[in-house]
Amino acid sequence: MRAYLPDYQCSSANSLSEAFSFLEKGARPIAGGTDIMVLFDAGLLAPGDYVDILGISELKGITKKRNTLTLGALTTYSEVRQHKFLQTNFPILCESAKEVGAVAIQNRGTLGGNIANASPAADFPPALLVYEAKIHLVSSRGMRTIDYTKFHHGYKESELKKDELIHSVSLENHLSKHHHFWRKIGSRKAQAISKTMMAGVLKINKNVIEEVRISFGSVAPTAVRCTEVEKFLTGCPLNKNTIREAKQILLKDIHPIDDIRSTGKYRLAVSQNVLEEFLCGIG
Ligand SMILES: Cc1cc2nc3c(=O)[nH]c(=O)nc-3n(C[C@H](O)[C@H](O)[C@H](O)COP(=O)(O)OP(=O)(O)OC[C@H]3O[C@@H](n4cnc5c(N)ncnc54)[C@H](O)[C@@H]3O)c2cc1C
Incomplete structure (x- = not known):
């Protein structure tokens, strides 16, 4: 059965603090929507409140500080595949991004969504595992960082709490001879x-x-x-x-x-x- 639209409410957050107030009231985040809208269309998305996080600037961008590269949770596949530093230093991420869906999905789908969806078939996690990424989670309680290896517990299960967002992922650059x-x-x-x-x-x-x-x-x-x-x-x-x-x-x-x-x-x-x-x- 298809989803019934009035069963869903979607609000927009333009800052982390705004997003936290929705999450604390039980809303679920929606980023690119490329996983969520498939569920919606199939009538499998839980009715209730959602918060659109695409407008939150703190979750965007790829930045480099000394030897550490940080990718915001809202980084899209297209941004990853076009990023020159990633192409040279973390090519597996670019190669995997290139093979995700097709260009429309690559323009819309995000790194944070791919991780949070916790599918065993998601394309970014194998790259994040061999690059020994760290994942940064944020909530009104502050930021916590864990090794990516410890993030997924089982099928569709992860460390992410209901009131938390994936903030970013960081990578250390010391694999030039590999x-x-x-x-x-x-x-x-x-x-x-x-x-x-x-x-x-x-x-x-x-x-x-x-x-x-x-x-x-x-x-x-x-x-x-x-x-x-x-x-x-x-x-x-x-x-x-x-x-x-x-x-x-x-x-x-x-x-x-x-x-x-x-x-x-x-x-x-x-x-x-x-x-x-x-x-x-x-x-
Ligand atoms: C046609 C098609 C082809 C696809 N092909 C591939 C493929 O080849 N490989 C692949 O891996 N995937 C594929 N996907 C799946 C999907 O595009 C990716 O998993 C994508 O990265 C999801 O990101 P999103 O921003 O669209 O997530 P959304 O749909 O917005 O959200 C997905 C889940 O993540 C949560 N979420 C999103 N952002 C955050 C955040 N920052 N913090 C906490 N929770 C968050 C949401 O609450 C939801 O539970 C495909 C999808 C479609 C429709």
């Missing part, structure tokens, strides 16, 4: 929700892996860091045997299931192949 890798597997190149996706960064010295970070999306209730594979690979020579073993160890880190988009078996096999593609591409 290889950066991104691969999204879906039914098409655009407008596709992934069957699996992988982000990876790796530093190699004289063919020995010095540091590696790997994460997958769409293969567990949340995007996951592959700590078992990382532990195994660190200090190993990069050769065929290492790659073969890493593909087996990946089975400890990811637990894909069957759903409408794919089967667990397919997701597992393709994830192993993507890991191989990443490791074979270093050189």
Whole structure:
């Protein structure tokens, strides 16, 4: 059944303090609306109060201070993909933004919305995991910062409290000597929700892996860091045997299931192949 419009009230907030007063009365935030309006159209959006946060300047912009880059929660995919510093230093974010939906969604959908929606198939989280992002949450009680790895607890579950907003995400820039890798597997190149996706960064010295970070999306209730594979690979020579073993160890880190988009078996096999593609591409 489609949603009945009079069951919804939407107000606009132009500052954080204005937004907090609506959130404290039980309103839910709406940013680009690209997730929320799909639910609305399908009659699956809970009736009640909403607060439009798109006009809040404190949540906008990409800023650089010394070695730290901060992206406001309202940063869109288009802003990410066009940002020169991100293209050079955090290319996985730009590559993943390029493959989100199509241009209309990239112009409208936001970083904060993608994170808060807490979907295991969301495209930004694997990149945020390998870049070891910090996430900043704000409410009338003030700001708190947590490691992005601790933000998602389970399917559609996160640290975010009902009266809080995602304020921004920050990244430390010290990966200039690393290889950066991104691969999204879906039914098409655009407008596709992934069957699996992988982000990876790796530093190699004289063919020995010095540091590696790997994460997958769409293969567990949340995007996951592959700590078992990382532990195994660190200090190993990069050769065929290492790659073969890493593909087996990946089975400890990811637990894909069957759903409408794919089967667990397919997701597992393709994830192993993507890991191989990443490791074979270093050189
Ligand atoms: C056609 C189509 C294609 C799509 N393709 C992709 C894709 O390829 N990959 C992908 O990852 N996603 C895709 N999406 C999903 C969606 O576009 C993204 O998740 C987007 O980033 C959501 O951002 P938004 O600002 O539109 O969120 P909204 O719809 O406004 O909100 C989503 C959720 O986040 C909450 N929220 C929003 N901002 C904040 C904030 N600052 N603080 C706290 N809570 C907040 C809202 O309350 C809501 O629960 C697609 C959607 C459509 C309609």
